[in-house]
Amino acid sequence: MEGLEVTVLLGLTILTGALLAPRLRLALPLVLVIIGLALGFVPALREIQLPPETVLLLFLPVMLFWESLTTSLRAIRRDFRYILPMSTLLVVVSAFAVAGIGLLFGLPWETALILGAAVAPPDATAVAALGRLLPRRMFMKLKAESLTNDGTALVLYAIGISLAVGGHITPLSVTWSVIVSYLGGIAAGVAVAALAFLLLRAVSSTIVINTALLLVPFVAFLLAELITASGVLAVVVAGVIIAYVSPTVTTAQSRRQAESAWPFGVFLLNGALFVLIGLEVQYVVHQISAGAIGRLVLVTLAVWVALLIVRYLFQLLSVPFYQRTGPRPPRGVRARSRVLSTFAGMRGAVSLAIALSVPAGAVAGGALDGRDEIVFVTAGVILLSLLVQGTLLPAIVRWARIPADQGEVEEYELAERTISGAALSALDDLAVRFEVSDDVRDRIRFEGYQMLEYANARTLAREQALVDAEVKALDEMLGQPDPLAAGTEPEQDASGSDGIPSGGIGSDGIGSDGIGGEPIAADEQGTAGGSAPRRTLIEGATLQMIATSEDVDLLQRSPLVRHEEFTRLKLGLLDRKREVLLGLRRSGTVDDLVVRRISARLDLEQLRLQGLEDFD
Numbered sequence: 129m130e131g132l133e134v135t136v137l138l139g140l141t142i143l144t145g146a147l148l149a150p151r152l153r154l155a156l157p158l159v160l161v162i163i164g165l166a167l168g169f170v171p172a173l174r175e176i177q178l179p180p181e182t183v184l185l186l187f188l189p190v191m192l193f194w195e196s197l198t199t200s201l202r203a204i205r206r207d208f209r210y211i212l213p214m215s216t217l218l219v220v221v222s223a224f225a226v227a228g229i230g231l232l233f234g235l236p237w238e239t240a241l242i243l244g245a246a247v248a249p250p251d252a253t254a255v256a257a258l259g260r261l262l263p264r265r266m267f268m269k270l271k272a273e274s275l276t277n278d279g280t281a282l283v284l285y286a287i288g289i290s291l292a293v294g295g296h297i298t299p300l301s302v303t304w305s306v307i308v309s310y311l312g313g314i315a316a317g318v319a320v321a322a323l324a325f326l327l328l329r330a331v332s333s334t335i336v337i338n339t340a341l342l343l344v345p346f347v348a349f350l351l352a353e354l355i356t357a358s359g360v361l362a363v364v365v366a367g368v369i370i371a372y373v374s375p376t377v378t379t380a381q382s383r384r385q386a387e388s389a390w391p392f393g394v395f396l397l398n399g400a401l402f403v404l405i406g407l408e409v410q411y412v413v414h415q416i417s418a419g420a421i422g423r424l425v426l427v428t429l430a431v432w433v434a435l436l437i438v439r440y441l442f443q444l445l446s447v448p449f450y451q452r453t454g455p456r457p458p459r460g461v462r463a464r465s466r467v468l469s470t471f472a473g474m475r476g477a478v479s480l481a482i483a484l485s486v487p488a489g490a491v492a493g494g495a496l497d498g499r500d501e502i503v504f505v506t507a508g509v510i511l512l513s514l515l516v517q518g519t520l521l522p523a524i525v526r527w528a529r530i531p532a533d534q535g536e537v538e539e540y541e542l543a544e545r546t547i548s549g550a551a552l553s554a555l556d557d558l559a560v561r562f563e564v565s566d567d568v569r570d571r572i573r574f575e576g577y578q579m580l581e582y583a584n585a586r587t588l589a590r591e592q593a594l595v596d597a598e599v600k601a602l603d604e605m606l607g608q609p610d611p612l613a614a615g616t617e618p619e620q621d622a623s624g625s626d627g628i629p630s631g632g633i634g635s636d637g638i639g640s641d642g643i644g645g646e647p648i649a650a651d652e653q654g655t656a657g658g659s660a661p662r663r664t665l666i667e668g669a670t671l672q673m674i675a676t677s678e679d680v681d682l683l684q685r686s687p688l689v690r691h692e693e694f695t696r697l698k699l700g701l702l703d704r705k706r707e708v709l710l711g712l713r714r715s716g717t718v719d720d721l722v723v724r725r726i727s728a729r730l731d732l733e734q735l736r737l738q739g740l741e742d743f744d
Contacts (some may be wrong), residue, residue: 157258167406168410189393192367204305229431229434334385474517565693
């Protein structure tokens with residue numbers, strides 16, 4: 129098929145999956161894999177083969193960079209003693225366990241080791257697509273593990289290829305490969321992130337900023353490959369650094385554009401990859417003789433089960449070495465958490481890329497057999513991972529009954545109240561600096577106190593809801609339901625049905641007397657001086673002054689002047705909020721993802737104040 133036809137087919141397939149997934153109540157990746165399997169029954173479609181370098185050099189950098197941008201650096205530091213062994217030792221143990229199973233089923237040792245390297249690492253894109261139901265901390269640990277374990281798998285893959293073609297492997301060469309892979313990848317990521325920081329700090333154009341960000345993952349991957357280091361690790365390191373420095377070197381406009389473009393691009397790449405996985409399974413099935421398929425199916429099932437068992441046992445045996453940062457959960461909760469983490473470790477893009485990268489037939493230095501078997505088993509493990517583990521994951525999450533983690537919500541509320549309080553404290557100084565009149569300053573102070581009261585009330589309401597839920601659960605356990613719990617409704621005060629003062633705070637946190645903080649003067653409302661609204665058409669022009677008042681003195685403080693003052697002071701307050709917010713992040717008080725959420729809201733408020741005409 130031609131490239132345009134393949135592109136249209138993939139686009140229509142992704143669109144169809146997106147329409148069907150909500151109706152079938154299945155995760156979109158699962159639906160796309162199933163559609164890919166169905167399309168594979170058409171011989172012409174089955175021949176669609178994606179070159180392995182395309183997956184490795186086009187898909188992975190973009191998807192891994194985005195996942196790195198949305199990963200918490202504080203979570204990585206906090207759980208580093210968990211992430212490090214899971215991304216190194218577990219990958220090695222899993223690879224050799226799979227290699228042992230391959231030997232039992234008659235695969236050559238070198239082929240079995242390559243297979244183990246391919247299926248050992250859980251994949252960050254699969255985890256991100258299917259792991260959103262997990263508790264927040266577990267999701268972040270698994271995501272960080274999946275982002276950093278690919279370097280170990282690629283080192284094992286290189287060792288397996290070298291052994292298969294008759295190369296000489298020594299402990300020293302293996303150690304050197306690991307050092308170059310990890311340290312070289314980290315160095316490449318740091319170098320590219322530093323260059324990007326210097327460039328972004330010197331420019332302010334939205335297009336230039338986001339073009340530079342788009343190039344970062346590809347440049348990092350290329351630089352690492354040139355020094356035979358881990359390109360995957362270079363992309364991850366660069367992404368984590370860029371995510372940390374981004375608020376200080378990018379603009380609100382560029383961040384909002386990136387927040388819209390990157391998720392959409394990653395969604396399309398992810399969708400195309402899951403469809404191609406289904407097609408690849410059909411392709412390798414038709415490439416292998418019927419007599420060998422039964423044996424390879426057994427190998428696939430044995431490898432998949434072995435990966436689950438190894439992951440669970442590794443977590444169980446390494447518990448004494450983990451650093452505990454909070455109260456120890458009950459034993460039953462810990463056991464269920466390990467089961468949940470085991471099923472959440474799914475294989476995906478990296479495993480497929482490694483399997484497809486295996487040379488076919490003769491290569492430099494010797495001959496390599498067994499590529500079809502490696503691709504078949506790898507694709508089968510990915511398929512089982514997505515269809516079985518992904519389908520069972522919601523039920524396992526409910527069975528695990530992991531206590532709800534309110535930490536992120538509490539940090540979000542704390543950060544909101546802290547930055548609001550800091551902005552109010554700096555209001556008088558900012559008003560003097562920006563030469564703002566007292567009436568504008570007092571109006572903004574009133575709105576600020578309203579927002580602060582709303583934030584406090586929302587926190588109290590959430591805490592009360594948690595208490596009420598606990599009381600209700602206790603009553604149901606005792607078989608004595610609270611008679612007051614049913615049929616009652618929360619009292620409403622005169623301020624509004626939801627406790628928000630009428631005319632005060634809107635649904636977006638903005639005063640109802642303006643959009644985006646823009647004041648509407650009493651003169652513009654036609655209420656000043658009791659004069660009726662009227663419309664004036666200026667001769668020779670198309671400008672209309674609607675709902676004006678004869679009592680407005682344009683020689684004094686006009687609505688335009690007050691609006692300019694209002695905008696200047698509001699922007700100054702936003703800068704103060706960002707400064708305090710980043711200080712909370714530096715101190716470790718709030719998480720990076722909380723900072724990201726609040727920064728997005730502040731950016732939207734800034735764009736409303738500045739207007740779309742100042743977008744670039």
